[in-house]
Amino acid sequence: xxxxxxxxxxxxxxxxxxxxxxxxxxxxxxxxxxxxxxxxxxxxxxxxxxxxxxxxxxxxxxxxxxxxxxxxxxxxxxxxxxxxxxxxxxxxxxxxxxxxxxxxxxxxxxxxxxxxxxxxxxxxxxxxxxxxxxxxxxxxxxxxxxxxxxxxxxxxxxxxxxxxxxxxxxxxxxxxxxxxxxxxxxxxxxxxxxxxxxxxxxxxxxxxxxxxxxxxxxxxxxxxxxxxxxxxxxxxxxxxxxxxxxxxxxxxxxxxxxxxxxxxxxxxxxxxxxxxxxxxxxxxxxxxxxxxx
Amino acid sequence: xxxxxxxxxxxxxxxxxxxxxxxxxxxxxxxxxxxxxxxxxxxxxxxxxxxxxxxxxxxxxxxxxxxxxxxxxxxxxxxxxxxxxxxxxxxxxxxxxxxxxxxxxxxxxxxxxxxxxxxxxxxxxxxxxxxxxxxxxxxxxxxxxxxxxxxxxxxxxxxxxxxxxxxxxxxxxxxxxxxxxxxxxxxxxxxxxxxxxxxxxxxxxxxxxxxxxxxxxxxxxxxxxxxxxxxxxxxxxxxxxxxxxxxxxxxxxxxxxxxxxxxxxxxxxxxxxxxxxxxxxxxxxxxxxxxxxxxxxxxxxxxxxxxxxxxxxxxxxxxxxxxxxxxxxxxxxxxxxxxxxxxxxxxxxxxxxxxxxxxxxxxxxxxxxxxxxxxx
Numbered sequence: 001x002x003x004x005x006x007x008x009x010x011x012x013x014x015x016x017x018x019x020x021x022x023x024x025x026x027x028x029x030x031x032x033x034x035x036x037x038x039x040x041x042x043x044x045x046x047x048x049x050x051x052x053x054x055x056x057x058x059x060x061x062x063x064x065x066x067x068x069x070x071x072x073x074x075x076x077x078x079x080x081x082x083x084x085x086x087x088x089x090x091x092x093x094x095x096x097x098x099x100x101x102x103x104x105x106x107x108x109x110x111x112x113x114x115x116x117x118x119x120x121x122x123x124x125x126x127x128x129x130x131x132x133x134x135x136x137x138x139x140x141x142x143x144x145x146x147x148x149x150x151x152x153x154x155x156x157x158x159x160x161x162x163x164x165x166x167x168x169x170x171x172x173x174x175x176x177x178x179x180x181x182x183x184x185x186x187x188x189x190x191x192x193x194x195x196x197x198x199x200x201x202x203x204x205x206x207x208x209x210x211x212x213x214x215x216x217x218x219x220x221x222x223x224x225x226x227x228x229x230x231x232x233x234x235x236x237x238x239x240x241x242x243x244x245x246x247x248x249x250x251x252x253x254x255x256x257x258x259x260x261x262x263x264x265x266x267x268x269x270x271x272x273x274x275x276x277x278x279x280x281x282x283x284x285x286x287x288x289x290x291x292x293x
Numbered sequence: 294x295x296x297x298x299x300x301x302x303x304x305x306x307x308x309x310x311x312x313x314x315x316x317x318x319x320x321x322x323x324x325x326x327x328x329x330x331x332x333x334x335x336x337x338x339x340x341x342x343x344x345x346x347x348x349x350x351x352x353x354x355x356x357x358x359x360x361x362x363x364x365x366x367x368x369x370x371x372x373x374x375x376x377x378x379x380x381x382x383x384x385x386x387x388x389x390x391x392x393x394x395x396x397x398x399x400x401x402x403x404x405x406x407x408x409x410x411x412x413x414x415x416x417x418x419x420x421x422x423x424x425x426x427x428x429x430x431x432x433x434x435x436x437x438x439x440x441x442x443x444x445x446x447x448x449x450x451x452x453x454x455x456x457x458x459x460x461x462x463x464x465x466x467x468x469x470x471x472x473x474x475x476x477x478x479x480x481x482x483x484x485x486x487x488x489x490x491x492x493x494x495x496x497x498x499x500x501x502x503x504x505x506x507x508x509x510x511x512x513x514x515x516x517x518x519x520x521x522x523x524x525x526x527x528x529x530x531x532x533x534x535x536x537x538x539x540x541x542x543x544x545x546x547x548x549x550x551x552x553x554x555x556x557x558x559x560x561x562x563x564x565x566x567x568x569x570x571x572x573x574x575x576x577x578x579x580x581x582x583x584x585x586x587x588x589x590x591x592x593x594x595x596x597x598x599x600x601x602x603x604x605x606x607x608x609x610x611x612x613x614x615x616x617x618x619x620x621x622x623x624x625x626x627x628x629x630x631x632x633x634x635x636x637x638x639x640x641x642x643x644x645x646x647x648x649x650x651x652x653x654x655x656x657x658x659x660x661x662x663x664x665x666x667x668x669x
Binding site for chain 2: 010013015110111118120123204246252
């Protein structure tokens with residue numbers, strides 16, 4: 001049994017790691033999405049966490065765990081600083097502002113050679129990230145999100161997602177709650193950045209751009225924001241897809257696009273809404289619960 | 294149930310990947326990791342895949358390796374680093390390839406090559422030119438000439454022909470290759486005693502360079518050295534002439550600027566443009582002529598530098614297999630590749646230096662009458 005697992009991990013280890021890493025990231029983004037914050041800042045936070053942790057392990061010789069937590073904390077601090085002004089913006093403007101943040105981080109990474117290695121990036125990073133660590137972290141994230149959804153705080157977030165003006169009127173501190181979620185999201189993304197940097201020997205500025213932010217946003221949305229396992233399903237689905245479609249060679253990108261489009265069109269509540277899917281008639285009689293628990 | 298369906302899908306996918314041709318005792322599996330989808334990387338990747346597969350077919354047909362048969366296994370990484378690592382792991386541990394040709398992008402190489410190096414599977418790259426790639430480990434080689442191998446020759450030629458005293462530099466600051474090229478250019482200029490009177494930068498996707506070129510014009514350099522890809526370089530050269538920088542101010546370009554696109558976009562403005570390369574299509578040797586013919590016959594279009602470098606990589610590997618007497622001992626095979634000396638390839642006589650970097654005759658090319666020709 002162990003031998004079979006070893007053989008499997010030798011061939012598919014990186015794929016497993018990427019699935020786990022993206023799942024963690026998906027829960028990080030979920031924290032922001034849970035209060036209707038469509039953040040494109042994920043790439044920026046990941047970059048902050050990645051470069052910070054790599055600097056700590058490679059230049060200062062800090063232990064890996066310390067470096068990852070420090071990367072997460074620095075990203076959280078940055079989230080706090082930019083969150084205060086940015087969270088006063090709504091919808092499209094919030095999205096644009098967080099996108100601008102990711103771009104600023106990318107440009108800094110390109111030009112701050114001493115810390116980031118500039119356009120070339122940093123290579124020869126020691127490999128510290130292990131599969132068991134990622135599994136453990138995903139389990140912790142799952143438990144955390146599970147507990148959060150049942151707490152008073154979780155109920156107030158759900159209220160904010162439904163209608164923030166109404167929640168404010170009911171006495172929910174909308175700004176405070178959003179800010180704390182944004183900071184938590186920054187912390188998780190930064191930590192994932194640190195883990196990712198110590199997985200594949202290399203980081204470069206192009207790793208954490210807009211594309212990364214959009215991918216990260218797609219995981220929970222594809223999987224379903226309202227289900228506990230939604231981000232996990234979305235992240236694993238999106239990560240496995242290019243490998244599963246490998247047989248189709250030139251058609252791969254087209255098929256990937258079509259599949260994702262299908263999910264978005266036919267399962268607007270995410271892939272997890274398949275589980276609560278009912279025949280059309282029954283669904284029509286039910287009051288619309290789109291976006292509710 | 295979603296779960297059952299997903300499991301079935303997974304099983305089906307695994308079955309498909311396992312159904313790949315079973316290896317015979319005499320098969321030597323070549324992993325070819327080149328991007329054939331995913332943006333501009335696919336352009337370089339497809340050329341290299343073709344070049345490598347052509348070389349493998351030629352070697353099999355020639356019977357040079359006796360009963361050993363080269364079996365190329367191509368995998369597309371779509372220019373995505375995560376996928377490159379996935380593929381490397383699978384090729385090494387599941388397909389049990391003997392060697393890997395690729396990957397297309399330098400960033401992928403930094404992430405994936407250490408895995409092959411640890412598994413003692415030689416990697417021969419044919420498009421990674423940024424510094425530091427073979428330094429990843431003992432098992433990592435490349436046939437793509439880095440800028441440092443070709444530019445000094447170009448500058449020496451320019452010095453002999455034009456006796457420049459001053460130079461201006463302009464380069465792409467957010468591109469790994471161009472930033473590295475800038476360093477190489479600067480070092481060569483300093484060494485030749487040519488004063489750099491202006492240094493300007495641009496970013497990927499820029500199309501208007503008039504601000505930078507106006508400053509360069511004011512500094513009035515004898516030559517201008519561009520660290521840019523073909524499209525950028527073409528725009529820079531064309532706009533420079535439009536701004537009144539005379540034709541007598543010669544442009545020197547980076548290796549990556551070699552493309553027929555340069556002439557298409559810049560037209561007569563690029564007349565006299567100098568660049569160094571490990572290969573060019575009219576390179577007059579029997580090996581290269583046969584390669585260009587065969588490539589055109591098989592794929593219907595002309596090969597480029599990357600196709601030639603990939604072809605050379607497979608040629609080098611096959612020669613090493615012969616000298617090592619088979620592929621059973623990875624250390625012996627690696628040593629045989631490293632010992633490659635003056636091997637006749639489509640790039641001309643080819644050797645590896647002690648850092649596993651290519652040693653080959655740099656060709657100085659001049660853009661003349663719309664074509665890159667050997668500078669006379």
